[in-house]
Amino acid sequence: MKPLDQAGATHKLRVEEHRLKGALDRFYNHEDFSRNQTGLEAAVLEIATPIRVIVHDTGGSSVSLLNQVDSGYLDKLIHFAPLIAPPSRILPSGQRTMTSVIPINVSFGVGKTVFIRYKGCKGTEKKVPLAEWWNAPCWDSGSNQISNKDIVLAIANKEGGAHVDGDVSAKYTSAKDQGKIIVGGRPVNDVVRLGNLVGIAGDELLEYLADHFPAVAEQRE
Secondary structure: OOOOOOOHHHHHHHHHHHHHHHHHHHOOOOHHHOOHHHHHHHHHHHHHHHHHHHHHHOOOOOHHHHHHHHOHHHHHEEEOOOOEOOOEOOOOOOOOOOOOOOOOOEEEEEOOEOOOOOOOOOOOEEEEEHHHHHHHHEEOHHHHHEHHHHHHHHHHOOOOOOOOOOOOOOOHHHHHHHOOOEOOOOOOHHHHHHHHHHHHHHHHHHHHHHHHOOOHOOOOO
């Protein structure tokens, strides 16, 4: 892929930032996600695709928009609060504990169930370089680890964001099979459940763009 010039890359980054924000708003503004999982799955695909375009860089044929705007983008800080299962331990009784972590953060209300949205982070204590946010585990279930990169690329490249493909990574396949839950008598769609992690990543990326590329965010309107 031939890289864009600086002005062209900045414009496309602005477009993808706007596209990501709209997809996140659609994902989080569903009145009751247990009743419209088809719409939510479509929104997950819409979130994953611009994240992929903005961040993913192969170092060869695919150059991320951020890399075309600023080659130091991977070193800039982003909020990152991974969901990590605590390690097992031995109780005084001699029994070993084991905790599983489910990647879903919801609010149950009268007549509706909604995902709880990331609200932003002002401090730097939970910020890491973008490279770590992209490649390090964002969810450790206790038996499987998966990164933002694993989830975003699987959803964007395999689940229908760009095309549909049955050949997915073992980590992603395992993640889809873990942490199944039922809300309102309905099992939550696997892509929708993992979409909660994609949604968090999307809002963290919007905050990153506002912090480090303010001209992109300011001209969104």
